[in-house]
Amino acid sequence: MQTVSLKLEFPTELLALLRKSRREMERDAQIWIALELFRQRKVSAGKAAELAGLSLSEFMDISRQHGVEWVSYTDEELEAEIQNARHLGAQVRK
DSSP states (O other): OOOOOOOOOOOHHHHHHHTOOHHHHHHHHHHHHHHHHHHTTSSOHHHHHHHHTOOHHHHHHHHHHTTOOSOOOOHHHHHHHHHHHHHHHHHHHO
């Protein structure tokens, strides 16, 4: 994957308050951006994990820690999924 360097300026006080090194903040920013893209459903979980430089399971753990839902259904979508599951269940029992 090609990369680009960005310059972000943070007050040194912020690094001290977070008790983070410069490199840790850079890493966290990369993860936070990928997490937010996933939260907004602009990228898939797999793509977000890749952008964050994490395995899918690591990304799942981080997203869970930040309360990011993996599945988000409207009432209608959920009802359709339930009906499909019932239909498939009936097919299997035959």
